Amino acid sequence: MGTAVVRTLVAGAAVAGVGAAVVRYRQDLAAAQARLDAVDRQVIASRFGPVEYAERGTGEPVLVSHGIFHGSDGGLLSVRDMLVDRRVVVPSRFGYLGSAMPTDASAADQAEAFVAVLDRLGLSAVDVVGISAGTGAAVQLALRYPDRVRHLVVSSGNFPGSGTAQAPPEWARVFYSDPAMWLLKVCARPMFAGLMGVPDGFPRGPEDAGVMAEMLESVFPIGPRARGAVFDAYVTNPEINSYPLQELRVPTLIVHAVDDPLASYAAAAAGAARIPGARLVSLESGGHLQLGQADRVRTEVSAFLDS
Template structure:
């Protein structure tokens, strides 16, 4: 037994060393991926706001989800928006965007408008994704004259667990090492945390989208300030919004098996928003895996016609 101890120690040491090298390599690649993006910066009274400006045509502004940024915002809509110009800013505290002192979600909405002014865009369509719901809805409430349409995808609405601040200990996970370890050593658990239901991915396309979406939360470190703001300020903020006062044509898209944001809460929000259209997906979870064609069709029809109603 005594003779085994050096062998076991060497084995564990080698395994730990290999894991550390892989961690460093993966995080280095994540930083390189972000640095390779053609990120632009607008100066607002709230500080710097970085953004991606991709494509051509009618513009749509993306309010990204938690742990994302301009990169995740762009990736989230690339398969469903079609041939449009995508303006994907990093919200407060994400990547190269500032976190103003005592920031509010209303401030974020006003910062969006300042970005539109910089870009010379009098009106745009907008999409709020997951934790980006609050800022997108505030934009519609505060500046309805700047929006043609509002889309909420996998939204965090009153009545959803995501609209409640998590326990303080949850912040312990808000860093690269624990999330990287989960991704590498417990991928099903990590995927579940990101809103993927059991039984997914279902095929090559789902697996590709899932991998890309999971990769876009890394590196975590330059997103932590924004993620904490989302979890403890932005998500709970939606509980006090007067959804009945929304006057921008609104489409809500949500999967029934979303394990993060409540489907029932999204439907209830749709009933409160005047003339909102609700598109319920049978499956796909928070990332709406396997639903690309249906979502693309629904979004295109909504943006083209502006007709409102309710559909399942």
């Protein structure tokens, strides 16, 4: 076979490979958009602009402050196994999905937007769950409106002393995109899983693998979440270092895995020590997604919210 023929075949294979990747990318993004469109999301007007929310279930109301790269859809997914007999309300935080990204916003502003949702729904008091980067807004809500927060649960939370973004925001604006994140997911899945907080050694079985795959896919499409993710990385997460946790006056439960590679367990333990009466539930494994810990988390959270 001549050199020219070999070069032609290699070039053809490369083109075919790129073509197949483009087809898969489009299929994956279409599937992600379909999942998002299947979630019944509502929008209210507020002084911060549109605020989107989704809800499910019946029972005692719980407001969920979702984590980074999520939104109302991902928030519902994150607490699906935790809150099985409650009315769950999940606003999309600033810059996520259908919620506005106000200029010079703060987590305190986000707490005020939460109040706007509660007022619209006629909810005078709720339990609150803050997840990961949603910790700041959940804590601000409890600090500013203790009469409206019955219990505060922080799951895989960002506490003072946790790591914050080091790269310039401009880099994040490029990286937090569907093409970049999709390529990472497809070509370097262990790295992508690590970015989402999965520790080494996971998944440990089919159930873990299923939950992990679902959670990793849940961040797509990235596009309508990107502004919120940048806001979380460079504003919401660093802000919590200045919060007066010792002034919290609502019953607080912190659930955190000791092997969480994203949010420091040591920082969570130190945060728990600063909050009067707070209880720390230490999970021996499971990482940021608390893989394999669903039963224990559900039991602990249910007992706490019923107390």
